Amino acid sequence: MDRSQSQPEPSAGVGDRLSKLEDRVLGNILSFLPAKEAARGALLSSRWRHVFAAVHTVSLEEPESPIRDDKGRGCDSPSWADPNAPPPFTRAVSAAIIARQRRRDAAPLRALRVAMEDYRGGDSSTVDQWVSYAVQQAAPEGLDLDLRLCHRRLLCQRPYELRHGNNQQFETPAPIFKRAPLNVADIPPAQRRRSTADVRSDLSDSDDSSAFSTDDERDFHHRRLPWWQRVQPEFSIPRFLFSCAELRSLSLGSCRLAPPATASLPSLVTLLLSHVPDPGADVERLIAGCPRLADLTLEACDAVTALTVVGGARLRRLALRCCHKLATVAIDSSELQAFEYRGAVPDSSSFLTMHGGSGRVAYCKVDICGAEATSEEELTNLRQLLQLFVNAKHLHLESARLGSAGFGKDVPTRSASFSTLRHLEVRGCLPDDDDTGVIDAMRRILEHAPNLEALSLAFHHHEHDRDCHPETSGFREEELLDTHHLGYNPHSVLAAPSAMIPCLRSRLREINLVHYQEGRAQRALAKFLLCNAPAVDRLWCEFAEGPMWTQIQLMREIKGWLINKSASTHFA
Known part of the structure; x- marks a missing residue:
């Protein structure tokens, strides 16, 4: 190659190496950004004007609405509008879709x-068009569809709550406000989903943004209601989605499924359903049409009472989060590797039936929300649930x-041993007067x-169980931040008995402390662990918010408890 040949001048618009890449490569790079950021690439130069058409991933999240001051603005009338308000979010999604259609050779x-x-x-027809477009333009290698229509909706209304008892004097009150339960009968018929229109011809138009029309003044009175009094309308998934052969991952939030009698999703591997009002029979019918399904997550699906x-x-992988009316679960566990459960303590030992055993389950997470389990029946049921996963290598409690x-003071020592467990993660609140109880x-x-x-060990702060949002908890923001602040009392008497525990003496290599707050019980627990674990060679500690001098004092104290002075330590 003759290197003496002249190169293009920078003024020609092709001087940077990035712009010399093919549209296909640039589109693949921009696909890792949110759609709004990727679209801004068109402002760089004329070379980037049509690069967005090569983007194969459209990802948009509606920003949180600002708190509006209505004093003296006359906004009690529906005709009032903020002149600086951003356009409706639905219009932004439709604009991103239209931008891809401006070129006939848009990437799948x-x-x-x-x-x-x-x-x-009023958004029903617009969302229908998004789903239809995704199905029509699905890439041959697979399509991921994630549709969360109320993605900030609370997952659970059961706050963590400590009960009174011996050496248990701390109890956290329930939230002041609770979301009203969804009642479909209260939704006006006009707000329910309209029939799906055929939008194939509309989507083929290049620049006609009117194809995604939206009513800017709809549901004014609904938006002025407090969030806990709003009745959430439902969007019904169009039936053609349940026959999409390219669909590989499907995540739906606050949508009604109503699947056909025979769903056919031969490529679907991952399914997540959140706040879905359909009963368990509909969910099972959908699963029956997914022969390759490997990852299933159900969140706050209150209508599901049984799952097979x-x-x-x-x-x-199976994750069941806050499906509080779910009474029985039966699964083929011959290939199950991960199990997650969040909710109340199961009512009976027959809650989970695993056909094929649990020998291959390497990860298990059990999160008991709501009131603390203290009765013998609750502890027995919880212990029986955990004993299904004695072969797990990573356990999260x-x-x-x-x-x-599952390991309270009434748990017998003859319980099954987790002999294969390598990593244990424990989270919860630790009141200051519970130092000896938590050590036991x-x-x-x-x-x-x-x-x-x-x-x-991850420590919840004492206000963790409350609704910690300033608008609904009744606390000022600075008061909520104060609950995280550190304190230090060097004169506290810390109980740190010696213990001959096999894993502490010879096996335990790593200890992680998350949101360490100095409380007497936390310090006593940390001292007990570090003073009885000579094999620990890695220590990681994240402090709660607080002054630097307090963090330095705690850091010196923790380092002084370490037996292995050459251990690698990290404090954050």
Whole structure:
């Protein structure tokens, strides 16, 4: 090659190396950005004007609405409008779709992810068009569709709550406000989903933004209601979606499924359903049409009372979060590798039936929300649930009180041993007057994990159980921040008894402390662990918010408890 040949001048618009790349490569790079940021690339130069058409992923999240000061603005009238308000979010999503259609050679769509803050009945036809476009433009290698119509909706109304008892004097009150339950009968018929229109011809038009028309003044009175009094309208998924052969991942939030009698999703691998009002029979009918389904997540699906996934799909991961009316679960667990549960303590030992055993489950997470489990029946049912996963390598336990999820003071020592457990993560609140109780609970946990190598403790602050949003909790923002602040009392007497626990003496290599706040019970627990674990060679500690001098004092104290002075330490 003759290097003496002249190169293009920078003024020609092709001087930078990035712009010399093909549209296909540039589109692939921009696909890792949110659609709004990717679209801004068109402002760089004329070379980037049509690059957005090569983007194969459209991802948009509606920003949180600002708190509006209505004093003296006369906004009691529906005709009032903020002149500086941004355009409706639905218009932004439609504009991103239209921008891809401005060129006939637009890249096939691999993913469409839309997270709305507040879906309203008038948005039904627009959302229908988004789904139809995604199905029509789906890439041959697969399509990921993520449609969350109320993505900031609370997952659960059960705050963590400590009960009174011996050495248990701290109890957190419930939230002041609770969201009103959804009643479909209260939704006006005009707000329910209209019939799906055929938008194939509309989507083929290049620049006609009127194809995605939206009513800017709809549901004014609905938006002026407090969030806990709003009745959420439903969007029904169009039926043609349940026969999309390219669909690989489907995540739906606050949508009605109403699947056909025979769904056919041969490529679907991941399914997430959040706040879906359909009963368990509809969910099972959908799963039956997904022979390759490997990852299933259900969140706050209150209409699902029973779930059976036996035959056909063989799950590798199952997550059940806050489906509080779910009474029985039966699954084919021959290939199950991860299980997550969040909710109340199961009412019976037959809550979970695993056909094929649990020998391959390597990760298990059990999160008991609501009131602390203290009765013998609750502890027995919780212990029986945990014993299904004695072969897990990573166990995550979370509850109102740290260490009480299945390993309370009434747990017999003859319980099954987690001999294969390598990493244990425990989360919960730890009141200052519970120093000896938590040490006893942690001793029992460690005695049942003889081969434990890593231990992580995450401390909920004492206000964790309240609704910590300034608008609904009744607390000022600065008061909520104060609950995180550190304190330090060097004169506290800390109980740190010696213990001959096998995993502490020889196996435990790593300890992680998250949101460490100095409380007497937390310091006593940290001292107990560090002073009895000579094999620990890695320590990671994240402090709660507080002054630097307090963090330095705590850091010196923690380092002084370490037996292995050459251990790697990190404080944040």
